[in-house]
Amino acid sequence: MADEQPDGTPSTALTARAASGWATFQGNRGEDGADRRSGPVGGPEGMNGLPVWLHEGALVLDTAAKAKGIIQFIGEWADPTTRRVFPQAVFLRPEGGGQEWIVPDHQALSPPTVA
DSSP, rough: OBBBBBTOOBBBHHHHHHHHHHHHHHTBBOOTSSSSSSSSSSSBBBSSSSSSOOOOTTTEEETTTTTTEEEEEEEEEEEEOOEEEEEEEEEEEEETTHHHEEOOOGEEEEEEOOO
């Protein structure tokens, strides 16, 4: 493997990348050691480019369908009729159970409003 030396120990390049990542992680902490990130993975959007509130198991509002659903899966989906591929389609299930539906564009979703 390119990241290992012949004896199985990590290469110096891998060690340097890991140290760089640790320094970035430490940069997110205040003097008291408290996490200063605004979301679970460092900002209003996560590492995958999705809003932090948009994750499997979250309750969301599908604004196009005007229905609430629980996210079952976020991932690639190809529309069988158009063969268009959506890299981050969201699969939803109604709160009380029922038939799933697919939202190709996550921007049509929003966090449910608190009543």
